[in-house]
Amino acid sequence: MGAGAAGLRGSRLSAEERANSSKSRAIDRILSKDHSNDMNRFKILLLGTSECGKSTIFKQMRVLHMDGFSKEDSYEYLSIIHANCMEALTQLLEACDAFHIYHDLSVKEDVDRFRDFKRKLKDPEGLVIPVVIGRCMDRIWQSTSVQNCFETRRFSFALLDSAKYFLDNIVRLTEDVYVPTAQDIVHCRISTSGINEIAFNYKKMDFRMVDVGGQRTERRKWIHCFDNVDMVLFVVSISDYDQLDPEDCRMNRLRQSYEIFKTIVQSDLFRHASIVLFLNKYDIFLDKLPNSPLRRSFSSYDGDNSPNDCRDYIKKQFRRCINNRHKFFSFETNATDTTNLDLVFGSAVAHIVSENLRSAGLQE
Ligand SMILES: Nc1nc2c(ncn2[C@@H]2O[C@H](COP(=O)(O)OP(=O)(O)OP(=O)(O)O)[C@@H](O)[C@H]2O)c(=O)[nH]1
Numbered sequence: 001m002g003a004g005a006a007g008l009r010g011s012r013l014s015a016e017e018r019a020n021s022s023k024s025r026a027i028d029r030i031l032s033k034d035h036s037n038d039m040n041r042f043k044i045l046l047l048g049t050s051e052c053g054k055s056t057i058f059k060q061m062r063v064l065h066m067d068g069f070s071k072e073d074s075y076e077y078l079s080i081i082h083a084n085c086m087e088a089l090t091q092l093l094e095a096c097d098a099f100h101i102y103h104d105l106s107v108k109e110d111v112d113r114f115r116d117f118k119r120k121l122k123d124p125e126g127l128v129i130p131v132v133i134g135r136c137m138d139r140i141w142q143s144t145s146v147q148n149c150f151e152t153r154r155f156s157f158a159l160l161d162s163a164k165y166f167l168d169n170i171v172r173l174t175e176d177v178y179v180p181t182a183q184d185i186v187h188c189r190i191s192t193s194g195i196n197e198i199a200f201n202y203k204k205m206d207f208r209m210v211d212v213g214g215q216r217t218e219r220r221k222w223i224h225c226f227d228n229v230d231m232v233l234f235v236v237s238i239s240d241y242d243q244l245d246p247e248d249c250r251m252n253r254l255r256q257s258y259e260i261f262k263t264i265v266q267s268d269l270f271r272h273a274s275i276v277l278f279l280n281k282y283d284i285f286l287d288k289l290p291n292s293p294l295r296r297s298f299s300s301y302d303g304d305n306s307p308n309d310c311r312d313y314i315k316k317q318f319r320r321c322i323n324n325r326h327k328f329f330s331f332e333t334n335a336t337d338t339t340n341l342d343l344v345f346g347s348a349v350a351h352i353v354s355e356n357l358r359s360a361g362l363q364e
C-alpha cells in the first residue's frame with residue numbers, strides 16, 4: 001500500500017516539487033550529520049597511488065591547522081630522514097657509475113668512506129649518521145661529478161623527490177643537536193601502511209582527514225574508510241607521466257592513477273561526495289617536461305610541449321570520468337610547499353561548501 005501511494009504521489013510531482021524534494025533530501029543529509037556525534041565532521045579521504053604525496057598533504061594539515069609536531073614526534077622522524085639522505089646519495093652514486101661519470105681522487109676517497117660506513121651499518125632501523133659522515137656526504141654531494149649527474153641525468157634514474165632538499169641540508173641534518181623541523185618532516189619519505197586519521201578545525205568547521213597507503217597491498221584496506229565521505233581528495237603525481245608503475249612495469253604510472261581514479265569517482269559509494277583532484281608534484285612536472293616531452297609517453301597527444309597545454313590534456317582525461325561536474329574541482333599543487341597547500345586547500349574547501357549550499361538550495 002505504502003509503495004503504491006508513494007508511486008502515485010511520485011507521478012503527480014511537478015518538476016519544481018521534484019527539485020524541492022531533492023533539495024530537502026540534501027538538507028536532510030546535511031542536518032543528519034549534525035545529529036550524530038562522530039559524524040558532525042566533514043570527512044576528507046585522501047586517495048591515490050603510492051608516492052603521489054598523500055601523507056605530505058596530511059602532514060601539512062598538521063602544520064597548518066594543528067600544533068605541528070611536538071619535539072617527541074619530531075625525533076621519531078630522525079632515523080627516517082637520515083635513511084632518506086643515505087638512499088638519495090646512494091642512488092646518485094649508482095647513477096654516476098651507470099653513466100660513467102668519474103669522480104676526482106679526493107671525492108673517490110669520500111665515496112669509499114661513505115660506502116664503507118653503509119656496509120658496516122648494523123641497525124638501519126635506528127640509523128643516526130655521525131657528524132663526520134654527514135660532512136663527507138656533503139663533500140660528495142657538492143662535487144662536480146655528482147652535481148653534473150644530478151643536473152644532467154636526474155630524470156633518467158630513480159631518485160627520491162626530496163634528494164636535493166636533504167642533501168643541500170645534510171650538514172645541518174647530521175649535527176649532534178639536530179631536531180627535525182616541520183619542513184624536514186614534510187619532505188621525508190616513508191610509505192604508509194594502515195590507516196591514519198587527524199581531526200582539526202578550519203574556518204569554524206570540523207574536519208576529519210584520513211590518510212591511507214597507496215601501494216597495491218594497501219589499496220585493499222581502502223574500503224574500510226569509505227563510509228560517510230564528504231570529500232574524496234584524490235592525489236595524482238602529474239610528474240609520473242613518463243614513468244612505469246614500479247609494481248607493474250607494463251603500466252604507465254599516470255595511466256594507473258587514472259584507472260584507479262575512474263573506479264573511485266564512478267563508484268556509487270561516492271555519489272554524494274565532492275571530488276577534488278590534486279595534480280601534485282607540479283614543480284617536478286615543470287622541470288621535467290623540457291627533458292621528456294609528453295608526446296613521447298602519450299602518443300595520442302598532438303599539442304605542443306608547453307606546460308599549460310600538457311597539463312590541460314592530462315586534466316581533461318581525468319575530468320572526462322566525472323558524472324557530476326558541479327562537485328568536481330581540480331588544482332595543480334606542490335605539496336611540499338606549505339603556502340601553496342594553504343591556498344589550495346582553502347580554495348577547495350570554499351568551493352565545496354559553496355557548492356553544497358547551492359545544491360541544498362541555500363545559495364544561488
Ligand atoms: N618536489 C615535490 N615533492 C613532493 C611533492 N609531494 C610530495 N613530495 C615528496 O614525495 C615523496 C612521497 O610523498 P608521500 O606523501 O610519502 O606519498 P604517499 O602518497 O603518502 O605514498 P604512500 O604512503 O606510499 O601511498 C615525499 O618525499 C614527499 O616529500 C611535490 O608536490 N613536489
Ligand SMILES: [Mg+2]
Nearest residue numbers: 054055191192
Ligand atoms: Mg603515505
